[in-house]
Amino acid sequence: LDAKTPSEILRHADSAMFYAKAQGRNTYEYFTKEMKHDVSKRLALEEQLYSALDKNEFEVYYQAKIDISTNKIMGAEALLRWNNSVLGYISPVDFIPIAEQTGFIVPLGEYVLQEALKMTAFWHQKYDSTFHIAVNLSPRQLRHSGLLNFIEKTMQETNISSKYLELEVTEGMLMGGHKYIIDTLNDLSQKGISISMDDFGTGYSSLSYLQDYPFSVLKIDRNFITGMMDNAGNRELVQAIIAMAHGLKLEVVAEGVETQEQFNYLKQLGCDYAQGYLFSKPLTADAMSILLKSAI
Secondary structure: OOOOOHHHHHHHHHHHHHHHHHOOOOOOOOOOHHHHHHHHHHHHHHHHHHHHOOOOOEEEEEEEEEEOOOOEEEEEEEEEEEEEOOOEEEOHHHHHHHHHHHOOHHHHHHHHHHHHHHHHHHHHHHOOOOOEEEEEOOHHHHHOOOHHHHHHHHHHHHOOOHHHEEEEEEHHHHOOOOHHHHHHHHHHHHOOOEEEEEEEOOOOOOHHHHHHOOOOEEEEOHHHHHOHHHOHHHHHHHHHHHHHHHHOOOEEEEEOOOOHHHHHHHHHHOOOEEEOOOOOOOEOHHHHHHHHHHHO
8 A cells, every 4th residue: 555645645656757757757656655754854865955055064075186397286176065963974876866846956056166266366366377167057057047147257256267257068068959058058167167068978978068068178987987998999999089188279188087097197108187196185274284295
């Protein structure tokens, strides 16, 4: 028996409908106990999410990016972490989709950008005046009419030039070819902000995206890098991606670099930048400051 009351049946039907929508159109799902658990978890996360910013539960971490030709830190990617007073540490894999679906990703994204640019200004003054920061953009942020004004305002407040800011988008966000996405990315690019295609190779990998949108950076997904030294096919793909990107005048970042062997091979291929545990795990702002100080 799936339910004992009409209201319970309706709740379960809503759960099944939510799952069906997540799978795409023209499908259906049967309600299961696992589904009930997942929905309860989602509701608990959503309930905590709305007050988390006011409670200062979010923190921006930074993972260093290395210039392969010089072995020096050239910048970092800003990564959001959430440690909730009730639920404990919550993975971005769990809370980012909920924030996107509810629209909470907009104020959350603004928080990340403000913190990242504020710390970049500090690091420019203390350690490295050429330090670059990369910040992820979500689909809903790209649709938000106030995005460009907010970015410009925050750069002015922190006195950060647009040439030190990189905004990362994924291939999946480009699939619809919506005019507002093209217009927004073009506007950002014309302001001097670098646009990066994140996780290249995991989605649809349409080469037309690299020509139709104003990309200046391409990030090779960690899945290719992780198996690169044990898989000749992966090595060939990485080599081809780097050659293609350079042919299109794009800089290349390899994600998930964990071994010296991987790093040496990427250097041999002429890859521009590397990011991964070989150099640093994601760090708090204070820990990143220590790393930059030690690199002087």
